[in-house]
Amino acid sequence: MSRQQARTRPGSVSRALARDRLGVPAVLFFVLAGVAPLTVAAGVIPTAYQTTGLTGIPAAFLVIAVILAIFATGYVAMTRHITNSGAFYAFVSRGIGRTAGVSAALVALQSYSFLQVGLYGALGPAAASEAAAHLGIHEPWWAWALVAWAVITVLGLLRVDITGWVLGVLLTAEITVVVAETVSGLAHPAGGHLSFATLSPASLTSAGFGTFGVLAVVAVLGFVGFEQAPVLAEEAKNPRRTIPVATYFALGMIAIVYAGASWAMAVHAGTGHVVATAAQQGPGLLFGLGGSGALSQAAQLLFMTSLFAAALAFHNVVWRYMFALGRENVLPAALGRTGGNNIPKAASLVQSATGLAVIVVYAIGGWPPMADLFFWLGTSGGFGIILLLALTSVAVIAFFARDPRGENAWRRLIAPALAAVLLAGIAVLAVLHYGTLLGVSAGDPAAWALPASYAVVAVIGLGWGLILRTRRPRVYAALGLGAHAVTGQLTPAAGEAA
């Protein structure tokens, strides 16, 4: 601080702080870095074509983008009025109530943990096939998954800002490759005819109305990460504008990239053959769009780094939830402590332990990693996010019902009500057709156990919330405040949820 600063004009502190805050590009970069486009384009989309046998995936991306944009209307509106808006359970706590908030917190932890751990199921096989093809090393998928796990564990215990920078560079390269593959695929349609069939709304219900629920879960899985912009609400230059613009821009960009890539795959392979081709080629369905040259090689390498980046990004999301809940004393306080360099080591290590346990169990069981680990846990994570989006929409309505806080009826009531109905409907359809989603028969244990696990976790959350309410009222009172729980104060705009 210089003498000149000391003689600074009144009001200069606020101006100086505003200069340090983040604009739209920085927030957008943060959001998209966690989205990992190539993971979805090369991993989720071909596996979804293969497992579900449905061809309406491109249309599903576009429809889900619209539904999520409607959801985002109320979501970003409420972001402006609460603290700790980077976490779904904060919305639920302040809108519906703190007991439901604990339940939402545990469901969110499970969802993001599924998404993170599932990625090892794609990372292992991708690395194993690259190593076999180019290095002549023939090791099983789980050995490579364990290598990736070890690197993520170490990076999780290092400085977090390094990982953010790495994610950003990868993102730029991934989007470039996906767009290049898409353009190339559309330029070489099967039979020389550019078909728009998979973009048609009719393709969403091609195998009955329930098909839409299945396709919607796959599409939402692709969008997971778009909801992260409010994490930076307190750091944003103008939260009223920065967070909404970054959220809508991310939604639009993801929709175009994924709908384009999945459409190009169907066009290149032929709508009638895309399911069979996906079963034969897997991620190669995307890599083959631009031929087998340098672009394909780059895409295959970037697919691995993309999976890695996504696993790291979700690892960060999971420890962030655990750290905030540990700080609030909802989870053990040790999870809310930091070690040297301000790294929440305990929270990070718990998620690493979960990943290790799952990889070991799948390796011993000899289960197929791409379908049973990557796709099953990934789609189940996406299903959990749909539940949270629906619950958050209800929370938005309840929050503004007590006090509109200057928000118009579209933002505080109509849009969130529409979103709640649509998302709840998707969740119901998904539960009814979970077997189709996983590519198993309806009676398969996985088809009911995975969705039922959310019900179990939600009930545990409700029970724990009630215990906190009666036995630890001070913890209960600060629930949902995240980093601000320590101040024990609600902001002036804070809600009065029970």
Added chain:
Amino acid sequence: MTGREPRARLGGTGRLADDLYLLAHHDVTGRPYLQPRAIGIGLAGTLLAELMLADRICIWPDGVVAASRTPPEDGLALRVLDLVVSERERLPARDWLLFLARTAAQDVAQRLEQSGYLTQASPRRPWRAERWVPVDSDCAFAPLTRAQSALNPSRPATAQGAALAGLAAACGLGSRLLPYGPPGARRCLDEAVRQLPSGLRDLIAQTQAAVDAAVLTHRV
């Protein structure tokens, strides 16, 4: 110039921010134990706490206000007080923490250099900035024992000691501080902080919230 250079002493300068700076850096190499933003926020908290302990500022629910315009002897404390007095808006403690955090590490390091506790050393790599290293490792280690005074259940903690330990733990130095303490040190620290005046308690909580928020947003 008198020709007499200031010399480091085990007893320290008696200023909270100086002790926290030494506590947050290695006693021989000067390497930081925390991320830069967390150190900045912690030091900002101690700069405000110095003025609170000297009855120059108060923290009210609606913001930080000057309680007395009597100039403090220390130049850095005077500059912070000048800023609070001259600010048009009444700003919350969180804003002051974030504002002061931007330059606090450099400001406190310069103050410690003037007091004879730190010296500038050439960077290990040419492209790095110059770094500060302790002149005497014993003097640089001593703040840890002063912070420990708040962790001992057999001795009543002073406000200075409790504020130092509380702010150190708030910015992330708990893992450095508590292993050196007696059994039950964490409970003891919580109790010592509870005994502090409400303004200091609030400042410690705001410091911890600001550091936690930085950790959660990856901006530490």
